[in-house]
Amino acid sequence: MNTPHGHEGHGLPSTAGARTTLRVIGVVLLVVGVPVFAWGIYTVFSYDGYDGPPGLAILAFLGGLPLIGMGLMALNVGTIGAQSRYVAGETMPTLKQSAAYLSDGEGIMGVGRTVDDGPHGAEGSRGAAVTGPYCRSCGVRNDEDARFCDGCGASLA
Incomplete structure (x- = not known):
């Protein structure tokens, strides 16, 4: 299944x-x-x-507001x-950098890991290096079971 935003088989x-x-409404x-x-505003205040x-005129003045509110709400939901993809793309790099900084490169729950474990794992490290898929959007390599990119937040499915 292929959708306009590239989400396949989710x-x-x-x-x-x-x-x-919703956008048309x-x-x-x-x-x-x-x-x-x-x-309504013009007529009520100027006559x-x-x-x-x-x-x-009062009905138009008071009735126009809910129409505008419902229109903005439908556009927002549509x-x-x-909006969510934009927010994830803006916040994930900052979150990743913060996790790396706060954990001296070890990462927090896998996010922000910058320490290289080497081929057999370094002493005191968490385990093997990341071996999961690369992100199609930014090229960051992610954990095997990751559903979203650690770098930009894009869907990996």
Whole structure:
């Protein structure tokens, strides 16, 4: 199974359709909500050239806000995967450097390990060198059972 973001065989259902639907709904709600809210604000505070019932202007003023809020929420949910990948890509290198610094290169739970064990392992070391897959995004070699890259946080599946 090959999806647009390169996730293969992870066993989870595809969410591409739901993401696209949420993004479209979010844009539509914003396109409707912003002008309705703007017209409501203008009419409520200016009464300039408006002869209709005042309740309609107040309804537009108060009704536009939820439309805008729901539109922003739908866009947020529709882009949460991209946001998560961005945050992981920004934070993982810092986390790795911090783990290496705090543990004198031994790493914390395998993250940030910079000490070379050599072919048979050094005295007092944790064990063998990392032998898992390389990351397609940044080239860092990871543990055999790693699901995400220690370097950039990208999925290794």
